[in-house]
Amino acid sequence: MNYRFYTISSALLFFTGVASAANNAAWNCEQTKNGEWTCLNQTPAGNELTAQPQVIKPTPPAQAKPAPPETVAQPPATVVPAPVQQAVKPEPEPEKINVVEKVVEKAVAEPQKLRVKVTENQKPVLEKVETKTETANANSGKVPGWTCKTGDDKSGWNCNLVGADPKGEAHVVAEGGGSEESGSYLFTPTFDRKQERDFQTLRAEFDKDPWQSCEVWGAKKRKIRATSAEVRDAATTDINADFSEVFDGEVLNFAGNVDMVRADQHLIADKASYDTVAETLDAQGSVLYSEDQLAFSSETASLSLGKDEARLRKAQFIVAEAPFRGNAEVVYRESKGLSRYNDAAFTSCAPGNQDWIVHASRMKINRDSGQGSAKNAWLEFKGVPVLYTPYISFPTDNRRLSGLLAPTWGSTQRNGFDVSVPFYWNIAPNFDDIVTPRYMSKRGEQLRNKFRYLTDMSRGTFSAEYMPNDQLVNKARYSASWKDQTSLLPGLSSLLDLNYVSDKTYFNDLNNALGFQNTSYLPSTALLSYGGAVAGTGVGLSVGAYHYQSVDKTIPDAAMPYDMLPRVNFNVARAFEGLPVTLAMNNEFTHFYHTDLVNGQRINIAPSLSLPLESSAGYFIPRITGQYTQYQLSNQTLAGQPSTISRTLPIFSVSSGMNFEKDLNFGGSQYLHTLEPQAFYLYIPRKDQSNIPVFDTALYDTNFYSLFRENRFAGGDRVQDANQVTLATVSRFIDSNTGLEPLKVSLGQIMYFQDRTVTMPGQPTETSNTSNFVGELSGQFSKHWSYMTGTQWDPEANGFARGQVALKYNMQPNQIVNLGYRYRRNPLDSLQTISQTDVSFRLPLFGEWYGFGRWQYSLNFDKTTESFIGVERENCCWRFRILGRRFINGANTIAFIDPSTKPETAFFVQLELKGLSSFGDNVDTFLQTNLKGYRKASYFE
Incomplete structure (x- = not known):
């Protein structure tokens, strides 16, 4: 048996005599089926005895011997049916357990406590225990x-x-x-x-x-x-009755x-x-x-x-x-x-x-x-x-179980009523599949499938969608995707992310209005990598292939990015213990392929040597790099262009900075004030690179951190000519008590000692003596309020080139407010200038109701590019959401909005019964993308 010890707390109240009680009080009696009487003494007021039930046996036969007067055969108030008493077998005298009623002058105020020790194949043995106080049973489970x-x-x-x-x-x-x-x-x-x-x-x-x-x-x-x-088996069981x-x-x-x-x-x-x-x-x-x-x-x-x-x-x-x-x-x-x-x-x-x-x-x-x-x-x-x-x-x-999942539904202007009913198939412990029939009232039927697998070495998904006939365009449409991650050896892994769609407008048309394509290109990647930290060495090797498919009908084929089939990177880094010396070498081979443009193979070798001198007071890091690049070109689009081009350039830079700290007392609060001046010198000799095609190169966007780059071009087809110095400083005020940073100021500018003749095709030589003056201001008013602002002043145009202001309130998980404005001037094309406001929020309304929404407005085009509004109610057992969205399809992927473009509308409802299921479309992913600061519930778990 499982139980080992029991404690029985019995309320045994003893009386001075049944006859005496019977003479002084009335009895309330009831006869049971076997002839026994159970009586309750209705004690008058002032009597010291407490009324207790008593058992009265039927009159026994004449031959029965009465019990001795000093011993009572049973405890008072215990009803024992006659058949049970007859079934009791006699036992040897030492093993009998009798409860002896003690004669006392008054009723016992405290019930006697007995412990019954029970072991296998033995009878219970009574032991006296200490009486529990009233507080011991205060939490007995009943409401006090x-x-x-x-x-x-x-x-x-x-x-x-x-x-x-x-x-x-x-x-x-x-x-x-x-x-x-x-x-x-x-x-x-x-x-x-x-x-x-x-x-x-x-x-x-x-x-x-x-x-x-x-x-x-x-x-x-x-x-x-x-x-x-x-x-539980080792515990003592206490029983009070x-x-x-x-x-x-x-x-x-x-x-x-x-x-x-x-x-x-x-x-x-x-x-x-x-x-x-x-x-x-x-x-x-x-x-x-x-x-x-x-x-x-x-x-x-x-x-x-x-x-x-x-x-x-x-x-x-x-x-x-x-x-x-x-x-x-x-x-x-x-x-x-x-x-x-x-x-x-x-x-x-x-x-x-x-x-x-x-x-x-x-x-x-x-x-x-x-x-x-x-x-x-x-x-x-x-x-x-x-x-x-x-x-x-x-x-x-x-654990997974095959069966129907909760359906999703919604309504959009482009597709009409949209409903999906997924079916989950648990094939094996490491394989499953989700088949989703979908119906759109304006377009017709679609079938989706998502297969997942997990093995000792790899995990991945294969997804496919097929629509036999889109009623709006009268053609079949389909897509496929394969994602896989495999660990081949320690430090050696592979990555596959292959995607394909039947046409450029597939995502804009067939994604529901809560999901949209946020890029103009659909990438496909296959990568094999061996590396450094995982392998325990300073060597990194990767071999990859990259392909792009256009999903934006405004982009012509000639403007598509180059495919890289393949790209090989081999990097080595070595630091010497006890010596301020670091050696590194970055090597790359890439084959660029394009159907309409010149093709080429590029080899880039860049060994470097740096001497870092660093301490808590500051740092001084000189660095020299030798960069050699060679091209083998084919499919030339212009006559007379060479098939082989090489370029060799030295790059010299010095990064330096100092750190100053001071304790301040401002307004009765303690602050730590830091001042961090920085200087960065860069020299690269001038070399004509106009005959080198541009395969994967573009200008970096200008911000505070771009002031310290060795090359203002992203990619290896252009290396800037430079003789310049960057002067900048960062100052912080840190609250010593809370650790918050109420103020951070960053200021910087580049001083040029020569013109920049290396540019992208079609762009003029840059002759200004200074770069844009960059200033950024940010901080935290409190734990929940923060702000950020940044601006760039163009000394040549004598005006602002960039500007951004943002104010955030975030009290997770329920209250979010974002206010922002962004400005970006394009001096070559005013239509490419961005002037945009953005407001988003999630705030309590009343009771358990919350409101959320976003309004993104383009001042340059006088149009609302993105807006949605919704309400939700949530309590302990359910959450209800209703969301309406009005948007311009593709506004996030294009720089110019046609004035004739009309916005679209969509409407969604979601009901989530917590612990059961969710009905309707899941809007968590949409809000996480479009409502800054919003996170799914699982983020906080």
Whole structure:
């Protein structure tokens, strides 16, 4: 048997004499079926004796011998049916256990405490133990204080006190009430007020509230560690009851306020009986049971402890880890992992809230297989039935299970009503597949498929979509994608990201309005890499192939990027311990391919030597690099161009800076003020590079950090000529108490000592003596408020070339505000100038309702390029969202917006029943992309 020790606390009250009590008080008696009488002494006021039930046996036959006057055969107030008494077999005298009633002058105020020591194949042995104080049972699971029920006109109130008498003092009512149902319902609520109060009692059984902080959508789920069987077997079980008895050393009976505790297990009942041989426990009347992950209450409970079997009637339960709660007419626990429920209803809503509930006539949960099923299941929301199914199967944990997933739907101006119903196929533990039929009222049917795999070496997905006939363009459309990551050897890995679509407008047309293409090109990559930190060396090698497909109809084929088939990079770096010397070499070979332009093979070798001198006070790092580049060209588009071109250039640079710190007291607060002046000198001799084609090179955008680059061109086709020095400084104010940085100022500018003749094709020589003056200002007003502003002053044009202002408020996860303005002037084409405002937010409205939205407006084109507005409500058990979006398709990928372009509209609804499923389109990814600062709920877990 599992149980080793029991403690029985019996309220044994003794009397000076039954006859004396009978003469002084009236008795309220009731005869049982076997002829025994149970009587309650109605003690008058002022009598010292407490009324207790007494057992009166039928008159025995004449030959029966009466019991000796000094010994009572049974404890008072114990009802023993006659058949059970006859079944008791005589035992040797030393092993008999008799409870001797002691004669006392007054009623015993403290009940006598007895411990029953039970071992295998032996009878219980009684031992005296210390009496528990009243506070020891203060948390017995029942709500402390007075509990009253209304009686009839004569009897008045029927009240019961648990714990200490509050004596009229006010006390805090538990959150959620439990006595009042929240919200309004069309029909009668599933759980009445009494059941909701019972749920509150079960809720109090746990050390921590299962629904604690459940209103916060990003709150972490409570992790519960189950108590092991070894801990329970070794624990002592304390049992407190008003009355107790032992039959034949095998059956333990308890009656009246039965309270059992063992390790994390807790049982309360009016009556309980435990058979030590069969290892069965029967409890009746207001049964309450709890452990670390589960709590339930029922009218009756039959438990087979040895077989992990149980039967409960009219049960209510709470599963803390989910959390879930519900009720059932009958619960059968057939094993530790298998249970069945009749006429069941459950929800994840906290007690006092039953906004959604799932009902089922039959339900089965198999935790061993991780599967559950229900018959005649239907879902109600706010008391209104919304969904019915004659049969449904579902997973009970994170193990995968084949079946239909929640459908998604929406409506867009481009596609009309759009609905998808995915089907999940669990092929094997490391393979699965999602097949999604999709219907668009304006375009027709589409079939999507996503296959996932996982092996010891690799993981990846293969996705494909096919539309046999798009009714708007009258042609078939399709796409395919393969993503794979494979670890071949330690330090050696491969990456595949292959994508293809049937036409340039595929994403703009067939992505729903919550997803859009944010680039003009669809890349495909195959990469094999061996490297440095993973391999434990200073050597890095990568071999890759890169291909691009246009997904923007405004881009001609001649403007497409070059394919790189292949690109090989071999890099070596070595630092010497104890010496301020660093050697490095970056080597690259690339084959550029284009159908309409000149093709070429480029070899670039760049060894470098640096002497870093660094300390906490500052740094001084001279560096010299020799760069050699050679081209082999083919498919020349211009006559007379050479097929072989080479270029050799030395690059010399010196980076230096100093760090100054000072403590300041400003406005009664302590701050650390830093001043970090920096200087960067760069020299590269001038070399004509106009005959070199441009394969992968473009100008870097100008910002504070670009002032310290050795080459203002990204890519290897251009190396700038330079004789220049950068002067800059950074100053910070840091709050010494909070660590916040309320102010950071960055200022810098490049001084040129010569003109820059190396430019991109079609651009003039740059003759200015200075670069744009760059200034950036940023900081944090508080933990939630921050700001950032930056500007660039063009001394040649005597005006602003760049400008940006942003103000952010972020109190995760519920409150977000972003205000911003961006300006970027293009001196060559005014139509390419950007002047744009951007406002986005997520803020509470009232109650549990939140509003969110974004408005992006182009002042240059006098158009709204992106806008959406929505509201959502979230509480502990569900979240509802409604979102409307108005946007210009492709506005994020093009610099010029045609004035005739008309915006599109879309409308989406999402209902998420927490712990069950989500209905509608998932907008989390869309908000994460378009609402700065927004994160999915899983980000905070």
